[in-house]
Amino acid sequence: MSEKKQIRIAxxxxxxxxxxxxxxxxxxxxxxxxxxxxxxxxPAQVIDEMKASGLRGRGGAGxxxxxxxGFAAGYKSDTKYVVCNADEGDPGAFMDRAILExxxxxxxxxxxxxxxxxxxxxxxIYIRAEYPLAIKRxxxxxxxxxxxxxxxxxxxxxxxxxxxxxxxxxxxxxCGEETALINSMExxxxxxxxxxxxxxxxxxxxxxTIVNNVETLAAIPAILTKGASWFNQIGxxxxxxxKVFCIVGKINNVGLIxxxxxxxxxxxxxxxxxxxxxxxEFKAVQTGGPSGGAxxxxxxxxxxxxxxxxxxxxxxxxxxxxxxxEDDCMVAVSKFFLDFTMEETCGKCTPCRIGSKRxxxxxxxxxxxxxxxxxxxxxxxxxxxxxxxxxxxxxxxxPNPVLSTMRVFEDEYRAHVIDKKCPAGVxxxxxxxxxxxxxxxxxxxCAKVCPVDCISGKVKEVHVIDQAACIKCGACxxxxxxxxxxxx
Amino acid sequence: xxxxxxxxxLKKLRADLQAQAKAKTDKPLVNVSLATCSVASGGRDxxxxxxxxxxxxxxxxxxxxxxxxxxxxxxPTVEITLPGKEPVVFGFVDTDKAKLLVQKYxxxxxxxxxxxxxxxxxxxx
Ligand SMILES: Cc1cc2nc3c(=O)[nH]c(=O)nc-3n(C[C@H](O)[C@H](O)[C@H](O)COP(=O)(O)O)c2cc1C
Numbered sequence: 001m002s003e004k005k006q007i008r009i010a011x012x013x014x015x016x017x018x019x020x021x022x023x024x025x026x027x028x029x030x031x032x033x034x035x036x037x038x039x040x041x042x043p044a045q046v047i048d049e050m051k052a053s054g055l056r057g058r059g060g061a062g063x064x065x066x067x068x069x070g071f072a073a074g075y076k077s078d079t080k081y082v083v084c085n086a087d088e089g090d091p092g093a094f095m096d097r098a099i100l101e102x103x104x105x106x107x108x109x110x111x112x113x114x115x116x117x118x119x120x121x122x123x124x125i126y127i128r129a130e131y132p133l134a135i136k137r138x139x140x141x142x143x144x145x146x147x148x149x150x151x152x153x154x155x156x157x158x159x160x161x162x163x164x165x166x167x168x169x170x171x172x173x174x175c176g177e178e179t180a181l182i183n184s185m186e187x188x189x190x191x192x193x194x195x196x197x198x199x200x201x202x203x204x205x206x207x208x209t210i211v212n213n214v215e216t217l218a219a220i221p222a223i224l225t226k227g228a229s230w231f232n233q234i235g236x237x238x239x240x241x242x243k244v245f246c247i248v249g250k251i252n253n254v255g256l257i258x259x260x261x262x263x264x265x266x267x268x269x270x271x272x273x274x275x276x277x278x279x280x281e282f283k284a285v286q287t288g289g290p291s292g293g294a295x296x297x298x299x300x301x302x303x304x305x306x307x308x309x310x311x312x313x314x315x316x317x318x319x320x321x322x323x324x325x326e327d328d329c330m331v332a333v334s335k336f337f338l339d340f341t342m343e344e345t346c347g348k349c350t351p352c353r354i355g356s357k358r359x360x361x362x363x364x365x366x367x368x369x370x371x372x373x374x375x376x377x378x379x380x381x382x383x384x385x386x387x388x389x390x391x392x393x394x395x396x397x398x399p400n401p402v403l404s405t406m407r408v409f410e411d412e413y414r415a416h417v418i419d420k421k422c423p424a425g426v427x428x429x430x431x432x433x434x435x436x437x438x439x440x441x442x443x444x445x446c447a448k449v450c451p452v453d454c455i456s457g458k459v460k461e462v463h464v465i466d467q468a469a470c471i472k473c474g475a476c477x478x479x480x481x482x483x484x485x486x487x488x
Numbered sequence: 489x490x491x492x493x494x495x496x497x498l499k500k501l502r503a504d505l506q507a508q509a510k511a512k513t514d515k516p517l518v519n520v521s522l523a524t525c526s527v528a529s530g531g532r533d534x535x536x537x538x539x540x541x542x543x544x545x546x547x548x549x550x551x552x553x554x555x556x557x558x559x560x561x562x563x564p565t566v567e568i569t570l571p572g573k574e575p576v577v578f579g580f581v582d583t584d585k586a587k588l589l590v591q592k593y594x595x596x597x598x599x600x601x602x603x604x605x606x607x608x609x610x611x612x613x
Pocket of ligand 1: 056057058059060061062063065085086087088089090173174175176177178179211212213214216217318392393394
């Protein structure tokens with residue numbers, strides 16, 4: 001048997017159990033961890049076990065979950081909250097949706113465990129309204145768990161009670177940031193505020209609150225059932241366990257993968273992902289979505305964990321992995337992500353509001369062939385300043401796509417500026433469609449399809465494209481049956 | 489439904505549920521992935537088509553739905569477990585292939601193409 005590269009912990013049940021039937025979850029060992037915590041462990045022991053496991057938050061920042069719970073447990077308050085962050089706003093990421101649709105009880109169970117550990121009795125799942133099936137299955141799960149006494153009053157006959165409700169987000173990326181999320185849950189504008197105080201001290205309705213990501217939560221019942229020392233055997237020194245990624249783009253096996261921390265990029269792309277389609281060369285992979293950066297063909301031996309990715313000016317992020325091949329232009333990719341952050345900035349702080357726009361405009365100029373060398377220097381300067389001064393994680397990470405692509409592909413930026421060329425052949429303003437004289441048979445098809453009539457030539461004679469008039473629509477290239485038109 | 493009052497209750501329920509599931513393993517089990525992506529690519533039609541084919545052939549088969557099987561590139565996906573055999577996941581199943589799967593694999597045990605190899609270890613609690 002070939003060695004298996006994936007270990008499914010957070011996704012252990014998805015695809016194997018019926019998510020709309022609590023019995024299916026219980027048969028798979030569900031709620032054993034909650035029962036064990038309530039019956040056999042004190043809250044402090046649960047927190048110690050979580051600390052010992054080394055689990056770090058899977059929502060992006062990678063903060064140790066046990067430590068966060070420990071802080072919240074330390075504050076005295078009549079009410080404390082457990083919040084599940086199911087906002088999942090990274091383009092191309094759908095791990096959390098898959099977990100919620102495939103195994104909703106694992107998240108509910110972990111939230112109740114969190115409540116028990118910190119001394120809280122209320123939980124809220126903040127989920128984007130665009131996830132109707134996940135919401136439906138969560139509602140069914142909550143109802144069934146209440147019926148069986150796993151949620152609600154006196155869980156497992158103990159004096160611990162825990163109630164759960166669901167709040168809906170409107171799909172703003174910034175609302176995934178925990179302080180903006182709390183504002184949004186309270187009915188205020190989804191804008192972040194400065195920390196401290198951290199939510200663990202004063203969060204939802206100013207009460208001690210733990211905010212945890214769906215995937216973080218889904219792993220917890222497995223950790224507490226099998227033990228911290230089982231979990232912390234998997235992974236690297238600083239990053240324990242597994243990470244779920246959505247691997248998309250130019251990759252054969254588009255899908256969800258769950259791999260141990262410390263796996264190399266090469267293994268992920270070529271073994272698990274099945275390599276790049278159509279015999280193309282692997283160029284880079286964007287991890288961490290708009291907040292992350294590119295790992296490139298030079299980083300194939302990088303071990304994927306929190307520190308390994310940060311060293312490449314990228315970040316773990318929540319788990320999006322967008323694979324790019326030789327036909328992708330890194331400047332255009334940066335522009336795509338900056339377009340996203342520019343749209344999604346909440347506008348509260350100046351570096352993010354104005355900075356995203358300025359970076360976007362600069363990238364736009366470069367892709368249009370109007371960039372200067374000053375633009376390249378300015379991009380670096382603006383990126384550094386924004387990272388240092390923005391209020392929340394959205395702004396602080398927004399320049400990452402630029403910085404990380406410049407790290408390896410600065411020559412590609414320069415080619416756009418100095419040679420006015422897009423090496424990958426993506427930025428249309430910098431392309432030329434030309435006729436290859438030797439191949440052209442003069443069939444006139446290209447001239448007929450050209451919407452601006454910029455192709456001339458007599459029947460059975462070589463045709464010519466008027467570059468000044470060409471709008472670069474590419475219609476001629478598609479129409480030509482003799483491969484006599486090329487893009488360069 | 490009675491509430492569970494202890495870890496012992498829970499363990500007993502689990503054992504009962506596992507025994508019930510085991511008692512069913514003398515029949516084929518068809519598990520259709522029905523997450524958003526699988527539904528969008530036609531998973532529900534596949535489920536219906538397989539049920540209809542099973543009925544028209546007069547077979548005795550258990551059906552279940554589940555969430556994401558992680559193989560986005562091969563949706564819709566269906567896992568079939570024949571009595572005494574390891575589960576097999578088939579990808580790229582449309583309604584025609586669904587019928588064929590019932591006729592060939594479920595009924596005759598004859599493998600069709602589109603089998604997705606198992607590339608992971610599933611942690612079981
Ligand atoms: C702009 C921005 C968007 C975020 N989006 C999400 C998200 O969609 N889901 C998530 O769990 N965390 C998101 N986070 C991270 C949260 O602020 C927070 O760190 C996380 O929910 C904590 O849970 P964890 O410790 O389990 O990872 C985002 C952060 C930023 C700055």
